[in-house]
Amino acid sequence: xxxxxxxxxxxxxxxxxxxxxxxxxxxxxxxxxxxxxxxxxxxxxxxxxxxxxxxxxxxxxxxxxxxxxxxxxxxxxxxxxxxxxxxxxxxxxxxxxxxxxxxxxxxxxxxxxxxxxxxxxxxxxxxxxxxxxxxxxxxxxxxxxxxxxxxxxxxxxxxxxxxxxxxxxxxxxxxxxxxxxxxxxxxxxxxxxxxxxxxxxxxxxxxxxxxxxxxxxxxxxxxxxxxxxxxxxxxxxxxxxxxxxxxxxxxxxxxxxxxxxxxxxxxxxxxxxxxxxxxxxxxxxxxxxxxxxxxxxxxxxxxxxxxxxxxxxxxxxxxxxxxxxxxxxxxxxxxxxxxxxxxxxxxxxxxxxxxxxxxxxxxxxxxxxxxxxxxxxxxxxxxxxxxxxxxxxxxxxxxxxxxxxxxxxxxxxxxxxxxxxxxxxxxxxxxxxxxxxxxxxxxxxxxxxxxxxxxxxxxxxxxxxxxxxxxxxxxxxxxxxx
Amino acid sequence: xxxxxxxxxxxxxxxxxxxxxxxxxxxxxxxxxxxxxxxxxxxxxxxxxxxxxxxxxxxxxxxxxxxxxxxxxxxxxxxxxxxxxxxxxxxxxxxxxxxxxxxxxxxxxxxxxxxxxxxxxxxxxxxxxxxxxxxxxxxxxxxxxxxxxxxxxxxxxxxxxxxxxxxxxxxxxxxxxxxxxxxxxxxxxxxxxxxxxxxxxxxxxxxxxxxxxxxxxxxxxxxxxxxxxxxxxxxxxxxxxxxxxxxxxxxxxxxxxxxxxxxxxxxxxxxxxxxxxxxxxxxxxxxxxxxxxxxxxxxxxxxxxxxxxxxxxxxxxxxxxxxxxxxxxxxxxxxxxxxxxxxxxxxxxxxxxxxxxxxxxxxxxxxxxxxxxxxxxxxxxxxxxxxxxxxxxxxxxxxxxxxxxxxxxxxxxxxxxxxxxxxxxxxxxxxx
Ligand SMILES: Cc1cc2nc3c(=O)[nH]c(=O)nc-3n(C[C@H](O)[C@H](O)[C@H](O)COP(=O)(O)OP(=O)(O)OC[C@H]3O[C@@H](n4cnc5c(N)ncnc54)[C@H](O)[C@@H]3O)c2cc1C
Ligand code: SF4
Ligand code: SF4
Numbered sequence: 001x002x003x004x005x006x007x008x009x010x011x012x013x014x015x016x017x018x019x020x021x022x023x024x025x026x027x028x029x030x031x032x033x034x035x036x037x038x039x040x041x042x043x044x045x046x047x048x049x050x051x052x053x054x055x056x057x058x059x060x061x062x063x064x065x066x067x068x069x070x071x072x073x074x075x076x077x078x079x080x081x082x083x084x085x086x087x088x089x090x091x092x093x094x095x096x097x098x099x100x101x102x103x104x105x106x107x108x109x110x111x112x113x114x115x116x117x118x119x120x121x122x123x124x125x126x127x128x129x130x131x132x133x134x135x136x137x138x139x140x141x142x143x144x145x146x147x148x149x150x151x152x153x154x155x156x157x158x159x160x161x162x163x164x165x166x167x168x169x170x171x172x173x174x175x176x177x178x179x180x181x182x183x184x185x186x187x188x189x190x191x192x193x194x195x196x197x198x199x200x201x202x203x204x205x206x207x208x209x210x211x212x213x214x215x216x217x218x219x220x221x222x223x224x225x226x227x228x229x230x231x232x233x234x235x236x237x238x239x240x241x242x243x244x245x246x247x248x249x250x251x252x253x254x255x256x257x258x259x260x261x262x263x264x265x266x267x268x269x270x271x272x273x274x275x276x277x278x279x280x281x282x283x284x285x286x287x288x289x290x291x292x293x294x295x296x297x298x299x300x301x302x303x304x305x306x307x308x309x310x311x312x313x314x315x316x317x318x319x320x321x322x323x324x325x326x327x328x329x330x331x332x333x334x335x336x337x338x339x340x341x342x343x344x345x346x347x348x349x350x351x352x353x354x355x356x357x358x359x360x361x362x363x364x365x366x367x368x369x370x371x372x373x374x375x376x377x378x379x380x381x382x383x384x385x386x387x388x389x390x391x392x393x394x395x396x397x398x399x400x401x402x403x404x405x406x407x408x409x410x411x412x413x414x415x416x417x418x419x420x421x422x423x424x425x426x427x428x429x430x431x432x433x434x435x436x437x438x439x440x441x442x443x444x445x446x447x448x449x450x451x452x453x454x455x456x457x458x459x460x461x462x463x464x465x466x467x468x469x470x471x472x473x474x475x476x477x478x479x480x481x482x
Numbered sequence: 483x484x485x486x487x488x489x490x491x492x493x494x495x496x497x498x499x500x501x502x503x504x505x506x507x508x509x510x511x512x513x514x515x516x517x518x519x520x521x522x523x524x525x526x527x528x529x530x531x532x533x534x535x536x537x538x539x540x541x542x543x544x545x546x547x548x549x550x551x552x553x554x555x556x557x558x559x560x561x562x563x564x565x566x567x568x569x570x571x572x573x574x575x576x577x578x579x580x581x582x583x584x585x586x587x588x589x590x591x592x593x594x595x596x597x598x599x600x601x602x603x604x605x606x607x608x609x610x611x612x613x614x615x616x617x618x619x620x621x622x623x624x625x626x627x628x629x630x631x632x633x634x635x636x637x638x639x640x641x642x643x644x645x646x647x648x649x650x651x652x653x654x655x656x657x658x659x660x661x662x663x664x665x666x667x668x669x670x671x672x673x674x675x676x677x678x679x680x681x682x683x684x685x686x687x688x689x690x691x692x693x694x695x696x697x698x699x700x701x702x703x704x705x706x707x708x709x710x711x712x713x714x715x716x717x718x719x720x721x722x723x724x725x726x727x728x729x730x731x732x733x734x735x736x737x738x739x740x741x742x743x744x745x746x747x748x749x750x751x752x753x754x755x756x757x758x759x760x761x762x763x764x765x766x767x768x769x770x771x772x773x774x775x776x777x778x779x780x781x782x783x784x785x786x787x788x789x790x791x792x793x794x795x796x797x798x799x800x801x802x803x804x805x806x807x808x809x810x811x812x813x814x815x816x817x818x819x820x821x822x823x824x825x826x827x828x829x830x831x832x833x834x835x836x837x838x839x840x841x842x843x844x845x846x847x848x849x850x851x852x853x854x855x856x857x858x859x860x861x862x863x864x865x866x867x868x869x870x871x872x873x874x875x876x877x878x879x880x881x882x883x884x885x886x887x888x889x890x891x892x893x894x895x896x897x898x899x900x901x902x903x904x905x906x907x908x909x910x911x912x913x914x
Contacts, residue, residue, distance in 0.1 A: 019509070019511075021534045022529070023520065023529050023530075023534040023535050024509075024511045026519070026520065026523055026528075027510040027511045027516040027519050027520055028510055030493070031493075032493055032494060032495065034492075034493045043510075045508055045509065071495050071498060072495060072510065072515075073495045089508065089509075089510075091508030091509070091510075094508070113499060134494070134495070137494075137495045137496055137498050262553045262554070262555060263553070323496075323553035325492075325494065326494040326496055326552075326553035326554045327553045327554060328554075329490055329491070329492035329494075329553070329554030329555070329556075330554055333489050334492075335492070385489075
């Protein structure tokens with residue numbers, strides 16, 4: 001990148017919004033998936049939507065690849081920079097523009113955290129339903145890009161179900177409003193295509209989200225089971241009984257150990273699996289179904305049921321569950337968070353097969369997952385210092401592909417990003433992928449908007465399918481990945 | 483540096499929203515995760531410890547909000563403490579920066595010098611010189627660091643400046659404990675009232691109170707700023723000083739000092755003569771609110787009809803984990819209501835000498851804190867740390883008094899109105 005272009009960024013955004021110091025750039029070289037690292041040429045920190053458009057316009061004119069970045073908590077390498085490209089951080093666009101309790105919606109900038117939307121809505125008895133475990137830190141921009149979910153997606157759906165419209169800067173630097181306040185528009189659902197596009201169709205700069213009223217009653221229990229399979233069967237039976245829990249989450253013994261080490265959230269240490277079931281809705285309905293759920297857990301051999309007695313205990317149950325990934329850092333130096341979906345009825349099979357794969361690889365796998373919709377998060381534990389990284393990556397990939405083989409999918413909510421781009425052909429036919437590429441090219445003719453993510457490229461997946469760590473030259477910023 | 487704790491960071495980012503410098507700048511390098519990442523790269527020799535690196539370490543408030551926020555158990559406190567000396571050694575500072583830092587380290591740890599400076603400050607405000615310079619716009623033209631120093635001058639009265647508490651105050655009734663109080667350096671000069679209230683409350687609750695006169699700075703400022711050796715020397719002197727009194731408990735009423743005293747065991751763990759003594763000493767240290775919450779109350783408490791917004795001082799809440807006790811102590815006063823504030827975990831920007839060396843960030847944080855405090859509509863703001871008291875007072879609207887919780891308890895036990903602080907308010911106003 002020439003000094004002139006850099007000067008132009010400075011002129012457009014201000015000197016304090018352009019980072020070029022080699023040390024500072026290193027801090028942006030990865031997101032939540034730290035195995036992939038690429039140092040960008042510049043990091044831009046615009047303060048306004050107009051400044052984002054200015055920055056993208058310069059990129060478009062100069063054909064400089066750019067990558068949007070929210071809080072950098074993504075787990076699929078979606079915000080991995082491109083060498084010689086720029087990172088456009090949305091962390092200075094953090095205002096909540098409006099909370100409209102009458103129409104139950106909020107208008108926010110992309111850098112606002114998921115939890116801050118709910119906090120702002122709380123005085124009106126409202127909240128923003130998607131609740132990724134990272135909700136206190138991840139941004140709504142990132143949520144849109146990944147179509148993030150959370151424990152309560154079982155009943156309430158994913159981000160895509162809760163966004164009304166988005167102002168976006170398209171890859172050529174022009175702007176557009178996708179969606180509208182009215183829920184039913186004619187024509188193609190361009191907002192729907194944008195949500196879940198992992199930052200490859202443009203940058204969202206202003207988002208209108210739906211808010212829901214807080215349920216009248218909420219009840220939560222934690223049931224211990226002597227095996228993960230039994231807990232899985234209990235979930236299947238709950239759903240077969242016609243109950244739609246607000247959440248049904250499971251943690252295995254390793255995850256419980258980690259959570260209890262991080263904060264005492266009251267989980268039993270001596271159990272093989274803990275199943276969290278939460279019901280919400282009108283009081284009478286919740287009470288009746290809660291009794292049914294207890295009975296079903298008992299039918300499937302629960303050894304102990306703990307009911308959260310008050311709001312504080314309930315919050316603690318969730319705090320523990322949501323800290324689970326990060327807490328695993330206490331019991332393992334490194335780990336990979338995998339994310340795959342299997343048909344719910346095959347949960348037990350999937351878990352057994354994962355156990356076998358782990359044993360074969362000689363590594364530990366901990367399972368934390370959204371049991372209600374079959375969304376697994378196997379955590380592959382390893383030590384980079386002990387040279388286990390490659391084996392761990394292979395195991396992790398094998399698990400994702402196992403999910404596809406069982407009739408599920410490669411990703412439930414963390415996205416494809418860099419991590420799984422090469423596994424895409426496993427799930428999609430060549431025609432499918434070509435169609436996706438066409439859609440992408442319609443927005444991004446020059447291929448500068450988060451290139452190298454989602455779709456497999458020969459350069460990325462080239463000679464040795466699957467092994468896709470940055471080439472040393474790439475890591476050194478000498479070649480780029482397109 | 484020790485790279486073990488570095489490996490604990492899993493890059494999840496859960497610490498980001500609690501970090502004041504990140505909240506203000508939105509910059510990864512100004513976040514705990516970013517700082518840890520850079521420390522890790524430096525430890526591996528992938529980046530050099532240069533000015534850019536040092537800048538992001540210097541800008542860390544040391545508020546430790548990131549420690550309780552971390553599910554992975556990263557000991558950021560250890561990390562920052564071990565990297566600061568390295569920055570001090572390896573990053574050359576500009577002339578003005580060096581001079582200013584030297585001024586602070588030559589001033590604050592020495593009560594006599596500080597008193598002299600405060601006296602000069604008092605003359606400056608009382609003589610009308612301050613008003614004149616403000617009117618002439620001279621102050622506005624000062625570099626922001628000097629402006630911060632100027633604005634922080636607390637509204638201290640002559641009497642308070644030279645007041646001191648007796649070396650020994652006998653406890654009332656049957657004596658329950660022998661308690662030592664660290665008078666503090668800046669605290670002693672600027673907050674003689676807080677010390678006096680602490681002694682009165684402890685004595686009323688049946689504690690013999692000892693306040694050593696030869697009290698030097700406990701080393702908190704030095705240790706938190708990376709001056710390791712100076713910090714260790716001061717720790718030894720403080721331990722020796724208190725050992726003379728055969729105490730059951732050593733009390734601090736400044737959160738920053740209290741957390742330093744509690745760290746002596748760690749700081750001196752490598753010293754053959756002091757390791758054991760330091761450990762025993764640290765085990766005796768309590769914040770005043772901790773001790774008061776532990777001791778079943780003996781005194782009757784008169785009602786104070788006040789709405790109190792409580793601000794968690796970082797070095798109390800994050801470094802010492804003392805959150806519930808000050809609230810409990812306040813709630814023991816009839817008629818008084820305690821209100822928690824939004825963004826409670828965000829530092830007020832005081833953080834030791836931070837508001838002096840990084841005044842712009844500190845000012846933004848101070849305003850933000852004041853807004854959040856004011857949103858609860860308080861009569862009084864209470865916080866258990868001298869630095870926070872100074873910093874917050876600067877940004878609050880007129881009419882809201884800022885006090886240490888122990889001052890409220892003292893007023894309640896004695897059944898008097900909060901006269902001393904009302905007086906203080908009048909002075910604050912006079913200065914504006
Ligand atoms: C401990 C932990 C727990 C997690 N739990 C969950 C969970 O329960 N459910 C879940 O779904 N995810 C979870 N995640 C993954 C992650 O938090 C989500 O994917 C989140 O939405 C990412 O948001 P972010 O702001 O960090 O985005 P980033 O990681 O910064 O970016 C993610 C992607 O979004 C793009 N992007 C960012 N902002 C914009 C924008 N304004 N416009 C367009 N594109 C943009 C980036 O280019 C990138 O491709 C978890 C992560 C961690 C570390
Ligand atoms: S919360 Fe802890 S593990 Fe997560 S990024 Fe911060 S320091 Fe690292
Ligand atoms: S100590 Fe405070 S300022 Fe420093 S990184 Fe942690 S939260 Fe941020």
